[in-house]
Amino acid sequence: MPLGDRRSGGHSWVDTMVAQCLVLLVSVLVLTAPGYSMHAQTLNIFKKSPSNTLATALKKTSWPKDCSEVSAGSPSGVYVIQPTGLHPILVSCEMDGRDGGWTVIQRNRQSTEITWAESWSTYKHGFGNVHTEYWLGTEYIHQISKQKVYQVRFVIWDASNNTKFADYNFFAVEDESHGYRLRLGTYSGTAGDAMDSDNPRNVHNNMKFSTKDRDQDTYRGNCASRSGGGWWYSACYAARLNVKGGITWGSLCNGNCKASAILIKPAPYQ
Ligand SMILES: [Ca+2]
Incomplete structure (x- = not known):
């Protein structure tokens, strides 16, 4: 579902997206906690939004x-x-x-x-x-x-x-x-x-x-x-x-x- 349809489609998809974002963000914070920082490439997945690429990025498991x-x-x-x-x-x-x-x-x-x-x-x-x-x-x-x-x-x-x-x-x-x-x-x-x-x-x-x-x-x-x-x-x-x-x-x-x-x-x- 395109992002623009969210008003007519209810909140669930958006809520799921927000939840996934938070989970990923928490993961990033945990990874960066002990004096580490991450390379920009890792964070670029956030910059490619908003579009289907965000959903694709959030599904990235490898x-x-x-x-x-x-x-x-x-x-x-x-x-x-x-x-x-x-x-x-x-x-x-x-x-x-x-x-x-x-x-x-x-x-x-x-x-x-x-x-x-x-x-x-x-x-x-x-x-x-x-x-x-x-x-x-x-x-x-x-x-x-x-x-x-x-x-x-x-x-x-x-x-x-x-x-x-x-x-x-x-x-x-x-x-x-x-x-x-x-x-x-x-x-x-x-x-x-x-x-x-x-x-x-x-x-x-x-x-x-x-x-x-x-x-x-x-x-x-x-x-x-x-x-x-x-x-x-x-x-x-x-x-x-x-x-x-x-x-x-x-x-x-x-x-x-x-x-x-x-x-x-x-x-x-x-
Ligand atoms: Ca020895």
Whole structure:
């Protein structure tokens, strides 16, 4: 029914529309509550009214499953995604250039105010500020990574603020019952292969995730307690990105890296 017919058609349709608007608005407020804000694209659904497009927008039940499904040409920024089987979540998307569509699962910098020394459950559901430094959440990373075949890009800004990359052509995080174990493919890049190693003392590939209150490393002590943040420790690390002020990536920068980011997107092969 066109919007103009509402006077002759009674109030019920309009009331339903208002109710749906309120429900959606409340959802938006909840999503934006803990220091988050949403990208304009999400709010544009309100601007396309009044017409049937509003009704269409309100019926929208599917969000992008990851940043690779955000429409081409969109700017980098914060978006709502909804991985299969999950509620909608906010993530930062790297959309710039031809090589866009990356979902940012971690971002840190040397001068961060985040302690990173958080518990298993805090790591599980994520923390920080999606606009600056944050951990998306180990559970959400797992849920995203099981949707498709993913690749990962570790971006490291070294001590001189040069940007370096470490790409792995496969990326997955197993479920919580398997300790959120990390699975990486073959390395290529400019930062060095700090996540994989023949040395069992500092390898990260195939390691379980550990936090200060859940020691799943291969060290007699507790790597996460000694090092601050949760990570896929062995005994203990060659790469340490989840830390306040001591970001390390192999021999590239040892405790003095300027910043880091971890990005994932579907591999070109599926
Ligand atoms: Ca241990």
